[in-house]
Amino acid sequence: MRAGSQSNRTARQRLARKEAKEAFARDQRKRRLRDNAFAGAAGALVLALAVALQVFWFSSNPTADDLAALKQEAKAGQNASAIPDPSLAAGRTFTGTLVLNGADIGVELDGSAAPQAAAVFKSLADSSFFDGKDCHRLTTQDTMGVLQCGSLDGTGAGDPDYQWGPVENSPEDGTYPAGTIAVARGASPDSHGTQFFIAYKDSVITQETGGYTIMGKVTSGLEVLEAIAADGVADGGRDGRPSTPVTIDSFTLK
Template structure:
């Protein structure tokens, strides 16, 4: 009887040990799943941070101080990151009525090749009026396309800064936003208006050409005005992008390796 009792106790102990091991494995599995979830969330947060840093001020590349501030708080410390109240367009801004219901077609001639373009005055009358007016005045002749992005889902060539460094002209700002994509998607060939971050009246003379399908999250002010599209020659921009950006703070966002300038911009 004593031997039988010891065997029973030993068997019970082995069962308890097996149960403890199974419970340990269950806890380890839970921990691994939890760690994987945290890693995935961390990766998603890093992606969101990268997009926010790229787009906090779309009209110019953020400075090193702005980059650090954005990294710390996901926002730029500059005034342009704060939504501005609605304001009347200045006297030097053409009226939207001059383009309402019209379609303007023409050529954006770059030193790397020509692009056929079309501007939609029905969907974006204020923007179309602005760019038709600037083109008619030969404003863009000789200006550069100072910014190129080559990230997987963020491919644009940005042009039209009078200074050539991406800064805007404070004497030439306008709004409101028009024809902004509800889904934040900008298909290849889109021509949209660059602006200061968080400011619906921060549009100016700059525009960007989307050379591959791109997602640009809306900011505090909304999305970016789609004024028209490239009707031919988009491969010219794709070839510029293929050459890459000049070495700098970012491998996918900076000045094009091959300098790009505007020879002329004609619309009729």
């Protein structure tokens, strides 16, 4: 009887230890699952906070690296190889003629002040890009008077595959004297394209988004622009399509 009791007791102890180990293992598995779930939620929260902080920080305190990244993103999908290198115009002055509705306007582009813009517009002029393009916008406001030209299709639309930057030679006080030739752009400093505008009178333009590149000036024929402006805007407003349709016959630079 004693030997059998000892054997039974040993078997019960073995079973108890086995059950205890299994219970402990189950508890550990539950704990790991709970911890992993918490860690995943915490990680997601940290990631979300990090993204939020990054967006906030970037929007309020952009660094040079941030701006460089934004510039790269803005150029994504465009044919960047088509943008002329600014070295092609640096230190050079290009002179030529812009012919509007058969009337000559003498122009000069300053590659020292705006090498990227001068390189782009010299290249476009050399390729006869502007020939036959319309000047789609006339502004006759009290403080601003400009004629804008060079749209891809004459409606004011740009070419999303031909965008470049940065803004060059922008006046700090926002003053664009009569005869100024400047580059039009979208909201981004790297959204220049093929459009330009000419101030036919002294103009003040807001500089809130970085201003506009002054790339040159009219050297003769400003009266051609003044006559177009005198005819006003097509719908009688102060900013829109000119009443007198304006077409670029040619734009030559040398």
